[in-house]
Amino acid sequence: MALSAQLAFPALVAARLLLALSPLPDILKDDNQLSSPLTSYSRLREGIYLFRNGIDPYAGGTFRHMPWRRGRSCGYGRARSKTSGAGREGIVAASYLLNPYLFLSSLALSTSTFENALVLLALMFACEGRPSPALLTLALSAQLSLPTALLLPAITMLLLTTPLSQLATPRAFPTAQVFSKRTGRMLAEFGTYFAVLTAAATIAAGGMSWAENTWGAGLALPDLTPNPGLWWYFFTEMFDYFRPFFLVVFSVHLVIYVVPLCVKFQHDPLYAAFLLFGVFAVFKPYATLPDSGIFISMLSLFPEVYPYLRYPLVTALLHVHASALLPLFHHLWTRAGTGNANFFYASTLVLGLAGGGALIDCAWAGLRVAIGGAGKEGAEWVVVQE
Amino acid sequence: MWAQSTVALVCALLASPTLGRHEEYNEDLVLRPLPDGKLLARFAFTTLLAGAVPRAPASLEDEDISQHYTLFPLALGQILREYAVTELHLSLNAGKWDYDRWGYPEEPGVGTGAELWAWMGDGASSSIDARWKGTQNALAGLFCASLGAMDNQRTTSPTRAFPPAGQLPRLHSPHRHALRHATLPAEHVCTENLTPFLKLLPCPARAGAAALLDPHRVFDADWHGLGMHVRWRAGVGIELSLTVQAVFDPVRGARDGKRDWSLRSIFDRGIPRACPVATTSQVRVDLPPADSGFELSPEPSRIEHGQAIFDIMDTTQDLDVAMKWPQEPKFAYRALPPTIDTSTPLTTSAAFDLHHNPRIPFSFLRTLKGASQDQGTLALTVRNHDSTLPLDVLYLETMPWHVEFYLHTMRTTCDAIPCDALSNLTYTPPVPHTSPALLQAMLTIPPHATLRLTLEARKAFLRYTEHPPDAQRGWDLPPAVLIPISPLHTSQSQPQSQTDKAEIERGWGGRRRVYTPVLLVDLATPDFSMPYNVIIMSCTLVALIFGSIFNILTRRFALVKVVDSEPEEKESAEEVDAGAGAQ
Numbered sequence: 001m002a003l004s005a006q007l008a009f010p011a012l013v014a015a016r017l018l019l020a021l022s023p024l025p026d027i028l029k030d031d032n033q034l035s036s037p038l039t040s041y042s043r044l045r046e047g048i049y050l051f052r053n054g055i056d057p058y059a060g061g062t063f064r065h066m067p068w069r070r071g072r073s074c075g076y077g078r079a080r081s082k083t084s085g086a087g088r089e090g091i092v093a094a095s096y097l098l099n100p101y102l103f104l105s106s107l108a109l110s111t112s113t114f115e116n117a118l119v120l121l122a123l124m125f126a127c128e129g130r131p132s133p134a135l136l137t138l139a140l141s142a143q144l145s146l147p148t149a150l151l152l153p154a155i156t157m158l159l160l161t162t163p164l165s166q167l168a169t170p171r172a173f174p175t176a177q178v179f180s181k182r183t184g185r186m187l188a189e190f191g192t193y194f195a196v197l198t199a200a201a202t203i204a205a206g207g208m209s210w211a212e213n214t215w216g217a218g219l220a221l222p223d224l225t226p227n228p229g230l231w232w233y234f235f236t237e238m239f240d241y242f243r244p245f246f247l248v249v250f251s252v253h254l255v256i257y258v259v260p261l262c263v264k265f266q267h268d269p270l271y272a273a274f275l276l277f278g279v280f281a282v283f284k285p286y287a288t289l290p291d292s293g294i295f296i297s298m299l300s301l302f303p304e305v306y307p308y309l310r311y312p313l314v315t316a317l318l319h320v321h322a323s324a325l326l327p328l329f330h331h332l333w334t335r336a337g338t339g340n341a342n343f344f345y346a347s348t349l350v351l352g353l354a355g356g357g358a359l360i361d362c363a364w365a366g367l368r369v370a371i372g373g374a375g376k377e378g379a380e381w382v383v384v385q386e
Numbered sequence: 387m388w389a390q391s392t393v394a395l396v397c398a399l400l401a402s403p404t405l406g407r408h409e410e411y412n413e414d415l416v417l418r419p420l421p422d423g424k425l426l427a428r429f430a431f432t433t434l435l436a437g438a439v440p441r442a443p444a445s446l447e448d449e450d451i452s453q454h455y456t457l458f459p460l461a462l463g464q465i466l467r468e469y470a471v472t473e474l475h476l477s478l479n480a481g482k483w484d485y486d487r488w489g490y491p492e493e494p495g496v497g498t499g500a501e502l503w504a505w506m507g508d509g510a511s512s513s514i515d516a517r518w519k520g521t522q523n524a525l526a527g528l529f530c531a532s533l534g535a536m537d538n539q540r541t542t543s544p545t546r547a548f549p550p551a552g553q554l555p556r557l558h559s560p561h562r563h564a565l566r567h568a569t570l571p572a573e574h575v576c577t578e579n580l581t582p583f584l585k586l587l588p589c590p591a592r593a594g595a596a597a598l599l600d601p602h603r604v605f606d607a608d609w610h611g612l613g614m615h616v617r618w619r620a621g622v623g624i625e626l627s628l629t630v631q632a633v634f635d636p637v638r639g640a641r642d643g644k645r646d647w648s649l650r651s652i653f654d655r656g657i658p659r660a661c662p663v664a665t666t667s668q669v670r671v672d673l674p675p676a677d678s679g680f681e682l683s684p685e686p687s688r689i690e691h692g693q694a695i696f697d698i699m700d701t702t703q704d705l706d707v708a709m710k711w712p713q714e715p716k717f718a719y720r721a722l723p724p725t726i727d728t729s730t731p732l733t734t735s736a737a738f739d740l741h742h743n744p745r746i747p748f749s750f751l752r753t754l755k756g757a758s759q760d761q762g763t764l765a766l767t768v769r770n771h772d773s774t775l776p777l778d779v780l781y782l783e784t785m786p787w788h789v790e791f792y793l794h795t796m797r798t799t800c801d802a803i804p805c806d807a808l809s810n811l812t813y814t815p816p817v818p819h820t821s822p823a824l825l826q827a828m829l830t831i832p833p834h835a836t837l838r839l840t841l842e843a844r845k846a847f848l849r850y851t852e853h854p855p856d857a858q859r860g861w862d863l864p865p866a867v868l869i870p871i872s873p874l875h876t877s878q879s880q881p882q883s884q885t886d887k888a889e890i891e892r893g894w895g896g897r898r899r900v901y902t903p904v905l906l907v908d909l910a911t912p913d914f915s916m917p918y919n920v921i922i923m924s925c926t927l928v929a930l931i932f933g934s935i936f937n938i939l940t941r942r943f944a945l946v947k948v949v950d951s952e953p954e955e956k957e958s959a960e961e962v963d964a965g966a967g968a969q
Contacts, residue, residue, distance in 0.1 A: 030761060030844075042792055042844075049794035055813050222818045224847040225760070230924050236912045237850050237920040253928065257935065264939045282931065334759040334910050341912045345920065349927060356931035363938045371943050382948055385941040 028108035033326050035110035036286035037223040101293025112290040115144045126158040131186055139193035146215050147284050153262045156186050157269035166267040167369045173266035218285045229287030230352050233345045254283050271366050274298045278359035282352050292355055308365035318354035322347055408436040409457040411588055413667040415595040420488050423637045423645040423717045428492035429595055429630040431587050433458050436623040440472040443510035459586040465524040469517040473505040473550050478575040479611030482903045485746045490898055493613050493631045497865040497901035500573035505550050509561035518566040530578040536568035542824045547782040547867050552617030571862035571904040577601040583612050594661030598653040607632035637717050645717040648708030656706035660698045667698040679713040747771055752866055752902040759910035766839045770831040780869040783825040787816035788846045789907055795842035800835045807837050850912045863905040
């Protein structure tokens with residue numbers, strides 16, 4: 001097992017690099033399911049071109065990337081190995097590298113690969129108990145994609161406790177720690193990093209116009225390019241006078257999950273972070289398939305909940321269904337002209353259902369594992385929810 | 387006190403431009419037989435407010451002087467003064483101007499649809515944009531055209547391609563003049579625009595050249611357009627030029643297939659009498675070469691620079707200019723020579739084409755390719771006809787935000803070999819739902835070469851309320867503008883004919899704008915009947931997931947002992963805390 005994992009890992013990395021050199025990235029790079037306006041490689045190149053020609057890339061609506069990303073060339077295919085915090089690296093790495101959602105998105109040269117890598121790095125540092133690197137990478141990741149800032153409570157809790165799996169033996173979070181100086185220091189540290197990075201971005205861009213085009217885009221949704229998320233068609237079809245109201249509703253809805261999940265899973269903040277990834281995958285503005293992919297791949301970190309999943313087959317089939325229909329209906333709508341927008345919308349609903357189903361199932365299983373006794377309930381005892 | 391205000395009043399009266407102002411009205415009709423058998427007719431009705439100056443923007447807060455005009459249209463004068471417009475150009479055209487066959491038009495603004503541009507000074511209490519909006523709405527009412535749709539999403543400021551045609555009065559620094567330009571390529575021109583247009587003339591449809599403007603005939607032409615140009619000429623005054631330009635096809639209407647034409651056959655009437663208030667009123671006919679065997683009747687007043695001039699002021703009877711080719715049994719369409727080769731001597735017929743109907747020094751083609759509704763490629767092909775000199779063309783592209791360029795994909799090839807033909811690029815990126823993109827660049831085309839420029843573009847997805855009522859038809863994209871500015875056409879362009887001189891006098895000499903045809907882009911449409919369904923279904927999914935998660939999170943797991951016989955006696959014998967819910 002260990003040997004095969006050792007062999008498999010470089011082989012997978014090599015395969016990815018080989019595919020990255022093939023013409024496949026050119027075909028995939030403008031695929032709306034794999035990269036959103038916020039993560040598109042074409043738009044990144046356009047921004048770099050405009051910047052080099054002395055045109056402010058944030059003056060228009062094409063470029064929505066962070067300023068300091070401009071200077072960076074996309075070395076894609078770079079494997080983000082060893083991001084797992086709980087051992088079992090071979091399987092975890094394989095589940096990351098082989099996950100088609102993630103795999104195709106890095107072939108599509110989507111910058112979401114970097115966002116995922118950063119946020120997984122933050123989790124890894126948190127698991128290793130290294131507050132400063134964890135908070136710095138989280139701040140970086142939040143700069144790239146604002147919703148990941150919502151992981152801050154989970155990561156802080158992770159830094160205060162142990163990353164070892166506590167799902168089976170839930171214990172209350174040491175309340176005293178919550179209000180300790182250490183917590184305050186961490187939050188202040190994150191705030192400082194975030195402020196410094198924001199200031200650096202402002203200086204690099206020569207003004208605050210970038211904030212409106214990057215973070216503002218996630219809140220006001222100016223670009224309605226179809227993606228597998230729930231936002232785009234909802235706001236395409238929204239009545240103009242209700243638009244601000246529903247924008248607030250959808251943004252707040254994303255925030256609503258953070259505190260309950262962190263309170264309920266206070267014994268295992270890594271699991272809370274995992275469930276938050278599931279929430280982002282479904283409800284994030286400009287959601288793309290890599291967002292679903294990272295949630296599915298992270299499931300391999302928690303093998304102890306597998307026996308308690310109630311309907312994994314249904315969820316898996318829904319994912320298969322959605323991933324077959326999404327590219328098909330997108331093609332029928334925008335290229336072949338034989339289907340209309342509703343077809344694609346329906347398949348995004350299926351993906352939303354699959355992501356939501358997996359999220360609900362994992363939340364259930366994460367709590368149910370505490371009682372234990374999978375499959376041994378017998379006739380005498382049943383587990384119910386009060 | 388009283389004396390002071392009386393003096394001020396007298397001074398104001400004296401300074402008022404209504405006093406001692408001279409107005410002048412001129413009519414000019416140009417008729418030009420084109421090599422492909424068609425006939426170009428261009429009417430220009432020019433009113434000059436001698437000595438007048440445009441209203442200074444800073445004076446907008448003060449009450450305006452009263453306006454009294456004898457010839458200048460009051461409705462237009464009020465608009466110009468209300469919004470302190472220094473220079474204003476409006477054109478409403480239908481059809482595609484064929485530069486390869488017809489050469490340069492007499493009126494340069496031949497872009498399909500509506501085009502409005504104005505130079506305005508700042509320094510007023512209301513912003514230039516607010517006054518631009520007001521000007522549009524006022525002109526929309528005046529001309530019965532939907533010019534009010536020229537909102538921010540269509541307004542640009544392409545100062546390199548649209549310099550002022552007249553002069554701009556000096557403003558106190560830091561105030562400056564600014565350009566606002568907008569196009570509506572889908573706008574049509576019809577009778578409802580011509581009727582109010584004619585009402586601005588001193589002699590509408592009764593006398594003078596305007597009598598020829600019968601809507602049935604004008605709008606039956608292959609190409610037709612209306613224009614209005616206001617500019618200020620320093621030391622002369624404010625000049626208003628109302629123009630009608632049309633390309634008629636005498637061969638189509640003739641039963642015998644001949645290209646003979648007369649005013650009566652083209653316009654269904656002659657010019658009955660001269661407009662009594664006109665200072666000059668003339669019909670100018672561009673004469674084909676003598677060896678083509680044409681006959682012109684009646685006898686013109688004079689012949690100058692290859693043009694027969696009929697003075698309408700002199701005619702006492704109905705004027706019906708006619709041109710015949712008696713020796714020509716039937717008009718034969720000729721293929722155009724593919725290029726103009728200046729190194730070889732020109733044949734007589736080509737010389738005719740060049741002299742009276744100068745073909746433009748290049749051909750062009752602009753297309754939007756790609757069947758997909760989310761991406762496309764814009765391709766511009768320009769062929770330089772000159773075999774010795776390179777051609778410099780200023781290329782202006784105004785694109786609504788629906789089509790977003792990827793400038794990094796811009797490639798230029800000269801005769802299929804990659805070349806660096808692009809220079810001096812300025813670009814204003816589009817802002818979704820707000821403002822269009824503006825691309826200005828200089829193209830250098832080597833002699834006798836074909837330049838090909840390709841640019842990938844992303845097509846936007848619009849909100850359902852942003853689509854026009856017939857969304858499936860697609861969106862008309864504005865024409866691109868090409869301005870040849872190679873040395874051949876600027877430094878050497880000594881005014882050869884009277885046409886050229888007149889053109890330079892009117893401010894368009896040297897820089898001639900060439901409009902490409904408009905494009906149609908097919909954008910992806912949502913289902914317009916779906917708003918309620920989408921809100922219901924998306925919200926159902928959100929509620930389902932939200933509800934289930936909070937159901938799980940807010941309840942505890944418990945082990946319950948089931949007693950077979952008495953299901954009612956459900957006794958929770960043992961409770962296990964799941965999570966910290968019991969804390």
